[in-house]
Amino acid sequence: MKIAVIGSNSFLAKEIIKSKFFEKENFILYGINNENLSPEFVYFKYPETNISFEDLLKTDAIIYCAGAGIQSNLNEDIELLYELNTFFPIRLLNFLNKKSYKGKTITFGSYFEIGENDSDLAFNEDMILKSDNKIELDYTKTKKLLSTYISINKLNFPHFHLFLSTIYSKTESENRLIPYVIDKIKTNQNLEFTKGLQVRQYLHTSDLVRCIKLIFENNDIESGFYNVAPDESYSVKEIVQFIFKALNKPLDENCFNKIKGRDDTMKVLKMNNSKIKNLGFKTEIDIETGIKMYL
Numbered sequence: 001m002k003i004a005v006i007g008s009n010s011f012l013a014k015e016i017i018k019s020k021f022f023e024k025e026n027f028i029l030y031g032i033n034n035e036n037l038s039p040e041f042v043y044f045k046y047p048e049t050n051i052s053f054e055d056l057l058k059t060d061a062i063i064y065c066a067g068a069g070i071q072s073n074l075n076e077d078i079e080l081l082y083e084l085n086t087f088f089p090i091r092l093l094n095f096l097n098k099k100s101y102k103g104k105t106i107t108f109g110s111y112f113e114i115g116e117n118d119s120d121l122a123f124n125e126d127m128i129l130k131s132d133n134k135i136e137l138d139y140t141k142t143k144k145l146l147s148t149y150i151s152i153n154k155l156n157f158p159h160f161h162l163f164l165s166t167i168y169s170k171t172e173s174e175n176r177l178i179p180y181v182i183d184k185i186k187t188n189q190n191l192e193f194t195k196g197l198q199v200r201q202y203l204h205t206s207d208l209v210r211c212i213k214l215i216f217e218n219n220d221i222e223s224g225f226y227n228v229a230p231d232e233s234y235s236v237k238e239i240v241q242f243i244f245k246a247l248n249k250p251l252d253e254n255c256f257n258k259i260k261g262r263d264d265t266m267k268v269l270k271m272n273n274s275k276i277k278n279l280g281f282k283t284e285i286d287i288e289t290g291i292k293m294y295l
Contacts, residue, residue, distance in 0.1 A: 002059045002060050002061075003022070003027050003059065003063065004029075004061070004062045004063070005027055005063050005065060006064050007031060008065070009031040010031075010066065011070075011172055011205075012167065012208070013029075019209045022209075024036070028041075028042065030042045031043075044066075046066070046080075046088065056101075057099055057101060061104045061106070061216055062092075062103065063212070064106065065108070066088070066089075067085050068081045068139075069137075069138060078138055081138055081142050082142050085139070085146060086142045096155075100156060104159070104160065104216060105157065106159075107150070108161070108162050109146065110164055111164065111271050112139075112140040112266065113131065113144045113147060114128055115132075115133025116134045116266055117133055119268060120199075124227065125226065125227055125275060128147075128225075129147060129225065147163075151225070155223065158223050160226060162226050164229075165227075165269070168204060168290060177239060178239070181240055182294055185243070185244065191240075192258035193237075193258060193259065194259055194260060197237065198235060198266065199233050199234065199235050199267065199269065200235075200239075202287045204285040207230070207284055210281070210284070211276065226276045227271040227273050228273070229270075229283075232286065233270050239291075242287060243291055246295060
């Protein structure tokens with residue numbers, strides 16, 4: 001199986017490429033450098049370079065991992081967000097549709113597309129697509145646009161759009177919650193958080209990769225939208241408490257309610273995962289185990 005990974009230097013892509021579930025020789029990587037040492041690599045840095053869509057017709061599967069705006073601290077250009085997250089993948093899907101591509105494709109959405117929400121409700125796929133809750137972040141708007149486009153266009157090849165909860169593993173950016181907290185504790189630095197009441201689902205990347213493997217290997221799975229998330233959800237405050245517990249350190253509760261987060265208005269983000277579970281998928285790594293893997 002020949003798998004094209006577009007955006008091969010992203011956090012998610014690197015987790016897929018290094019996974020024990022796939023052979024490195026099966027990949028054609030499109031990225032800014034060949035840090036993954038793939039035998040087949042194509043330099044791709046948008047908009048400096050582009051991709052030959054014709055070459056992609058020779059593959060058995062395509063995973064679109066390119067994106068921008070995921071990390072707010074990078075302050076990426078808003079036009080780049082819309083190009084990489086929305087319009088480029090739309091052009092790709094249109095081309096593959098026109099050429100009657102025979103392989104499978106995977107793109108990714110986000111449960112941030114639920115928008116501002118304080119209801120303790122687990123949204124299914126259709127509810128996420130139809131949600132008209134307010135969305136402020138441009139990153140989320142770009143993901144919402146892509147999801148909407150896919151929902152109103154019939155593709156004539158197997159395509160899977162996966163709504164993801166918060167993904168994590170020890171190789172993620174040091175600026176994200178878990179590695180940030182661990183580093184601050186280990187270096188005896190002060191910690192400041194929001195109220196920590198935001199409720200989220202945390203999906204270990206190895207579980208996500210197993211889901212992708214399931215989709216590639218099972219030809220009976222129908223194209224469509226799938227929520228990929230664990231059953232459990234936790235507040236940010238609970239995650240911080242888990243980290244302190246794993247490090248056997250006392251937690252000063254006064255560190256909360258010190259700053260304002262960019263997703264404070266999205267108080268609860270939960271997805272109903274019954275559709276993907278009905279295909280035989282379930283997560284294997286719970287959050288406390290996942291945190292210990294950082295240590």
